[in-house]
Amino acid sequence: MDSAAMAEAILSGDRRALARAITLVESTRPADQRKAGDLLEQLARSGREAIRIGLSGTPGVGKSTFIESFGLMLAEQGLRVAVLAVDPSSARTGGSILGDKTRMEQLARHPRAFIRPSPSQTHLGGVARRTREAVALCEAAGFDIVLIETVGVGQSETVVAELSDVFLLLLAPAGGDELQGVKRGIMEVADMIVVNKADGDLKATATRTCADYAGALRLLRRRPQDPAGFPKALTVSALELAGLDQVWSEISALVDWRRDTGHWATRRAAQARHWFEEEVRQTLLARLQTAQARRLAARLSGDVESGQSTATRAAQALIAELWPEISQEV
Secondary structure, three states: OOHHHHHHHHHOOOHHHHHHHHHHHHOOOHHHHHHHHHHHHHHHOOOOOOEEEEEEEOOOOOHHHHHHHHHHHHHHOOOOEEEEEEEOOOOOOOOOOOOHHHHOHHHHHOOOEEEEEEEOOOOOOOOOOOHHHHHHHHHHOOOOEEEEEOOOOOHHHHHHHHOOOEEEEEEOOOOHHHHHHOOHHHHHHOOEEEEOOOOHHHHHHHHHHHHHHHHHHHOOOOOOOOOOOOOEEEEOEOOOOEOHHHHHHHHHHHHHHHHHHOHHHHHHHHHHHHHHHHHHHHHHHHHOOOHHHHHHHHHHHHHHHOOOOOHHHHHHHHHHHHOHHHHOOO
16 A cells, blocks of 8 residues: 555544554654655645643553543543553563553444554653654544553653643552652653542542642642643542543643643644654664664774773764764864
8 A cells, every 4th residue: 555545544544554554654664664754744734633642650550441441431422542552662672562452452442442552662751763653643543532651650751741732640549658759850741640549448548649749749830831720630540430530621621721822832833843853863873773884883882992992082983984074063
């Protein structure tokens, strides 16, 4: 299928074509990358937008359960929901389990839902290298909501904020130790902190934890893209389906406010600029993987190991050899 036919199929909502397109943009083959570029260029003119919701959380917090319950609720309201789940890859083999479809079995079967697990391939930031392109493909396919699940929680997971319109930090009922363990960086970019598992014996603990986080959020400086009261902390029980409607109500209110005040468009433009700069960096890094670059790097790294050169001087020599026009300006 050529890029024009694939674009037409995606715009018509063909989920098989969407799956094939995501596989295409994730490919590292030069021919596939060129075809993917043509495809994305054609789809960019569709002008379709979805609400992009990023989700991160500590291991064991119940992200998959929350996403399935939340996604099913939205799908039953008539919305089309896409889930892009990123699984951690082995640093040794590069393999991933990609088990999200089995963990979200009910949502995977829903006619208005689409789940795509992708390996992180050791890419930092909690997302896969081509997650942004996958989001664009889901938007072009007509999905109303795109849920982006990150690998985990940590300082680098703030990258998901550059992909999403609303960023949720999902946490479990805990004491002050977990509050200290969550990095300030991710607290500052979160639009909402959602304390899951607010049911049974943990309900009271979840309520206290939510109050602790609400207090912590009040100490942060208010951001210009936030209305009064944001960011905020809420409790939910994904198991008992409690509080999910309130989370969606708050997300909808936040999205409407940002659209009305112009922050939505400004943020989308800033994200596009960020990903252009990131693509330039990644393209330059890919150039370092050519046979010529690897041979030169091996020789220069040998000089560094033997003490004949410093790391800084060797790096400058590598750049000068590969890109002499750049080295003259550095």
